[in-house]
Amino acid sequence: MNNPQLDKNGRLKHLLSIEGLPKDILTQILDTAESFAGVSEREVKKVPLLRGRTVCNLFFENSTRTRTTFEIAAKRLSADVVSLHIGTSSQSKGETMLDTVNNLVAMHADIFVVRHAQSGAAHFIARHVAPHVHVINAGDGRHSHPTQGLLDVFTIRRYKPDMHNLRVAIVGDILHSRVARSEIHALTTLGVPEVRVIAPKTLLPEYVERLGVHVYHDMRQGLKDVDVVMMLRLQNERMNGALLPSAQEYFKCYGLTPDKLALARPDAIVMHPGPMNRGIEIDSAVADGTQSVILPQVTYGIAVRMAVMSMLAGSGE
Amino acid sequence: MNNPQLDKNGRLKHLLSIEGLPKDILTQILDTAESFAGVSEREVKKVPLLRGRTVCNLFFENSTRTRTTFEIAAKRLSADVVSLHIGTSSQSKGETMLDTVNNLVAMHADIFVVRHAQSGAAHFIARHVAPHVHVINAGDGRHSHPTQGLLDVFTIRRYKPDMHNLRVAIVGDILHSRVARSEIHALTTLGVPEVRVIAPKTLLPEYVERLGVHVYHDMRQGLKDVDVVMMLRLQNERMNGALLPSAQEYFKCYGLTPDKLALARPDAIVMHPGPMNRGIEIDSAVADGTQSVILPQVTYGIAVRMAVMSMLAGSGE
Amino acid sequence: MNNPQLDKNGRLKHLLSIEGLPKDILTQILDTAESFAGVSEREVKKVPLLRGRTVCNLFFENSTRTRTTFEIAAKRLSADVVSLHIGTSSQSKGETMLDTVNNLVAMHADIFVVRHAQSGAAHFIARHVAPHVHVINAGDGRHSHPTQGLLDVFTIRRYKPDMHNLRVAIVGDILHSRVARSEIHALTTLGVPEVRVIAPKTLLPEYVERLGVHVYHDMRQGLKDVDVVMMLRLQNERMNGALLPSAQEYFKCYGLTPDKLALARPDAIVMHPGPMNRGIEIDSAVADGTQSVILPQVTYGIAVRMAVMSMLAGSGE
Numbered sequence: 020m021n022n023p024q025l026d027k028n029g030r031l032k033h034l035l036s037i038e039g040l041p042k043d044i045l046t047q048i049l050d051t052a053e054s055f056a057g058v059s060e061r062e063v064k065k066v067p068l069l070r071g072r073t074v075c076n077l078f079f080e081n082s083t084r085t086r087t088t089f090e091i092a093a094k095r096l097s098a099d100v101v102s103l104h105i106g107t108s109s110q111s112k113g114e115t116m117l118d119t120v121n122n123l124v125a126m127h128a129d130i131f132v133v134r135h136a137q138s139g140a141a142h143f144i145a146r147h148v149a150p151h152v153h154v155i156n157a158g159d160g161r162h163s164h165p166t167q168g169l170l171d172v173f174t175i176r177r178y179k180p181d182m183h184n185l186r187v188a189i190v191g192d193i194l195h196s197r198v199a200r201s202e203i204h205a206l207t208t209l210g211v212p213e214v215r216v217i218a219p220k221t222l223l224p225e226y227v228e229r230l231g232v233h234v235y236h237d238m239r240q241g242l243k244d245v246d247v248v249m250m251l252r253l254q255n256e257r258m259n260g261a262l263l264p265s266a267q268e269y270f271k272c273y274g275l276t277p278d279k280l281a282l283a284r285p286d287a288i289v290m291h292p293g294p295m296n297r298g299i300e301i302d303s304a305v306a307d308g309t310q311s312v313i314l315p316q317v318t319y320g321i322a323v324r325m326a327v328m329s330m331l332a333g334s335g336e
Numbered sequence: 337m338n339n340p341q342l343d344k345n346g347r348l349k350h351l352l353s354i355e356g357l358p359k360d361i362l363t364q365i366l367d368t369a370e371s372f373a374g375v376s377e378r379e380v381k382k383v384p385l386l387r388g389r390t391v392c393n394l395f396f397e398n399s400t401r402t403r404t405t406f407e408i409a410a411k412r413l414s415a416d417v418v419s420l421h422i423g424t425s426s427q428s429k430g431e432t433m434l435d436t437v438n439n440l441v442a443m444h445a446d447i448f449v450v451r452h453a454q455s456g457a458a459h460f461i462a463r464h465v466a467p468h469v470h471v472i473n474a475g476d477g478r479h480s481h482p483t484q485g486l487l488d489v490f491t492i493r494r495y496k497p498d499m500h501n502l503r504v505a506i507v508g509d510i511l512h513s514r515v516a517r518s519e520i521h522a523l524t525t526l527g528v529p530e531v532r533v534i535a536p537k538t539l540l541p542e543y544v545e546r547l548g549v550h551v552y553h554d555m556r557q558g559l560k561d562v563d564v565v566m567m568l569r570l571q572n573e574r575m576n577g578a579l580l581p582s583a584q585e586y587f588k589c590y591g592l593t594p595d596k597l598a599l600a601r602p603d604a605i606v607m608h609p610g611p612m613n614r615g616i617e618i619d620s621a622v623a624d625g626t627q628s629v630i631l632p633q634v635t636y637g638i639a640v641r642m643a644v645m646s647m648l649a650g651s652g653e
Numbered sequence: 654m655n656n657p658q659l660d661k662n663g664r665l666k667h668l669l670s671i672e673g674l675p676k677d678i679l680t681q682i683l684d685t686a687e688s689f690a691g692v693s694e695r696e697v698k699k700v701p702l703l704r705g706r707t708v709c710n711l712f713f714e715n716s717t718r719t720r721t722t723f724e725i726a727a728k729r730l731s732a733d734v735v736s737l738h739i740g741t742s743s744q745s746k747g748e749t750m751l752d753t754v755n756n757l758v759a760m761h762a763d764i765f766v767v768r769h770a771q772s773g774a775a776h777f778i779a780r781h782v783a784p785h786v787h788v789i790n791a792g793d794g795r796h797s798h799p800t801q802g803l804l805d806v807f808t809i810r811r812y813k814p815d816m817h818n819l820r821v822a823i824v825g826d827i828l829h830s831r832v833a834r835s836e837i838h839a840l841t842t843l844g845v846p847e848v849r850v851i852a853p854k855t856l857l858p859e860y861v862e863r864l865g866v867h868v869y870h871d872m873r874q875g876l877k878d879v880d881v882v883m884m885l886r887l888q889n890e891r892m893n894g895a896l897l898p899s900a901q902e903y904f905k906c907y908g909l910t911p912d913k914l915a916l917a918r919p920d921a922i923v924m925h926p927g928p929m930n931r932g933i934e935i936d937s938a939v940a941d942g943t944q945s946v947i948l949p950q951v952t953y954g955i956a957v958r959m960a961v962m963s964m965l966a967g968s969g970e
Binding site: 070071072073099101103104105114115118119121122123124125126127 | 379381382400404407408610611612614634635
Binding site for chain 1: 704705706707733735737738739748749752753755756757758759760761
């Protein structure tokens with residue numbers, strides 16, 4: 020079976036999930052992002068790579084944060100950007116998602132950045148659009164959010180270049196996280212030997228061990244000697260439900276505090292995908308502390324998205 | 337009386353309705369659009385014709401689809417685009433529509449793309465703005481939506497260049513359609529000898545024959561030997577009312593199915609302004625079939641809008 | 654104590670309020686705006702000064718009008734503009750305002766245009782962002798709206814260049830006005846010898862005389878021989894409350910009518926920050942009359958905002 024993310028020459032055609040990306044493509048994205056990391060630090064933060072191309076942000080679910088990162092990345096590549104928040108629009112007029120997309124393809128949109136509440140929406144679109152069109156999954160249900168996973172891996176590689184020698188702990192709501200699975204896959208593919216997940220049983224998917232991770236329910240044990248602590252966001256709606264006792268209780272057991280962080284290696288880095296719930300999954304002293312690389316993650320997110328878009332635009336020609 | 341759409345040298349100054357456009361202007365728009373149809377197929381889909389001009393999308397009624405087409409067209413002409421959705425804005429603060437517009441004129445907006453639920457809104461604005469400002473009607477009530485009419489005519493001319501030898505059928509809700517009247521006018525002006533309208537009596541305006549069309553209530557009779565089938569969108573709210581029995585019944589009588597289409601000429605083209613109600617006014621087998629030019633209509637819509645904006649920007653200097 | 658609006662070389666770093674701006678900076682802004690006033694009158698209304706910079710409109714409170722003016726100004730400077738309406742976004746996900754801002758700083762936003770319902774929000778952000786980032790206050794509660802104040806002063810200077818010889822009357826809801834205090838301060842700083850405020854007692858702040866103004870409750874007395882009449886907008890919510898008898902009553906006492914304007918100097922100019930309540934604080938005959946400079950104010954508002962942004966971008970390098 021063909022890999023839907025690659026064109027016939029093995030180049031990146033769509034970015035739908037980290038699962039299924041060969042190691043050389045993953046490495047190519049990170050290496051390309053490295054070159055764009057410099058662009059955003061210049062005074063004129065712009066390259067003409069996508070001049071005259073049209074990037075279409077197609078958001079079936081609202082996410083100002085994600086939309087903004089793709090908009091900034093596309094504009095720094097000199098693309099024209101059009102943002103559509105669907106739901107208030109044609110969808111409510113009974114048009115199918117595919118008709119909406121095909122209309123935009125007919126307007127010669129080149130790259131679609133798709134956000135949808137349902138798993139598989141971006142895959143579905145990628146499978147049905149014309150061959151010259153590229154799709155980036157910007158989050159579909161709980162399934163996947165590959166640019167987040169890529170920027171996390173990029174950040175880890177920047178701070179800990181020797182990935183074959185790392186212990187990484189992912190802490191929190193693994194069950195509902197769009198990114199945890201992608202992270203685990205990417206880290207394993209890039210040769211990280213030990214990935215741990217730390218969570219209460221109620222926030223872990225069944226058979227999580229099969230992903231090749233070590234499972235901890237006790238955060239103090241799980242953080243011991245790790246090089247990277249990746250915190251996950253605890254979504255508010257979880258805290259009202261039966262899954263968790265209370266925010267205070269959660270913070271006590273699974274919130275990252277300075278004393279828990281002290282169990283990790285002294286040069287360990289702390290990551291969080293944002294937006295943070297300070298005092299729930301992370302203590303402000305850690306979030307704003309010297310080991311935090313939470314804001315660099317955001318910075319590298321622009322570089323990674325520029326890299327992905329420029330690679331897509333270069334494929335299939 | 338002066339034609340409000342033309343400047344004193346007879347050049348296009350505003351685009352308010354197809355009615356009132358002389359044949360040479362109509363032809364000039366179509367010819368100019370022809371040259372822009374190529375731009376959108378290039379890799380760098382951009383020309384510098386409107387660089388440094390400001391196009392203002394002034395939407396008093398939401399329409400993501402229409403807004404997007406004008407935004408893409410303006411950006412491909414290198415204009416700066418500002419989109420305002422009014423209603424959530426100053427209008428609710430008691431400002432008059434004309435004060436809102438005059439403020440934007442004072443900011444040196446060059447072209448206004450106006451969408452309003454009330455008939456005549458774009459005409460009203462055009463009548464009151466400063467002489468160097470141009471207004472494009474992007475839909476006002478049931479009255480007019482001239483760029484839709486123009487892109488339809490452009491599409492017909494592309495596929496059936498010999499317009500003096502055509503039979504065109506317009507099918508569906510003629511009564512509430514913003515475009516049907518414009519189409520009829522444009523087709524007649526460009527020399528199409530036979531225009532038919534096909535609809536139940538409840539969806540036809542009184543005295544429709546006076547527009548020079550042939551009226552059919554039976555779709556099978558009406559489609560016989562036509563070269564072009566233009567389907568209209570059936571708006572959901574009509575189906576709940578007393579005008580129509582039910583969606584199923586409508587589809588049975590006036591939905592375009594392969595067997596009904598077979599009554600037209602074998603090389604007839606099928607058009608629809610979108611968004612489509614599949615299974616109500618059009619069968620998917622036809623919408624996605626080989627005779628459908630529904631997506632090319634969308635593509636040509638960008639070219640036509642680029643043509644109109646570039647002509648407006650070139651007038652009155 | 655350091656002036657938070659200036660960098661260590663005394664150049665404009667943030668624009669938070671007119672209070673605290675030294676006279677030479679105030680004059681520099683007006684002089685720079687003078688050069689930009691010409692740009693908007695050209696056909697290609699664009700200069701490359703901010704090419705590759707990112708201007709972020711951060712609106713915690715909706716204001717299409719203000720957002721549009723900054724967006725147009727930034728685009729005419731060739732900046733990339735990203736607009737965020739927060740509230741529907743991460744803020745509702747429990748993220749702090751500062752985390753939202755720091756995320757955007759991490760994406761290398763250069764200039765923030767901040768609108769917030771709470772006084773001091775822009776100051777707070779300016780105090781906490783990285784040193785290379787610039788903040789413009791686009792309205793915070795009742796506190797300040799400095800670009801409005803600057804454009805008013807710019808307009809006065811354009812029409813009445815000899816500011817040492819002027820009588821200016823500010824009429825209306827001084828108590829709730831974001832701008833009245835800024836105006837008074839700017840006018841005094843630039844040497845205007847006589848500033849009058851005209852309002853009912855209920856719409857005047859306590860101790861208003863301490864700002865160096867002359868207080869009038871009778872509009873006919875207050876307008877006598879003034880060179881400039883600055884009307885303020887009467888917010889609808891005030892009219893329902895206990896502060897005022899009725900809109901009709903207000904218009905009778907404090908609405909600017911041709912006969913009241915006749916008491917001012919014959920060459921007096923009339924100003925209003927918009928949006929206007931015609932028939933409440935101002936009569937249409939005056940608003941649209943020959944002495945009105947209400948639309949030029951809007952035009953100069955673009956020039957002033959271009960001036961401020963270009964000065965900010967040039968500081969701190």
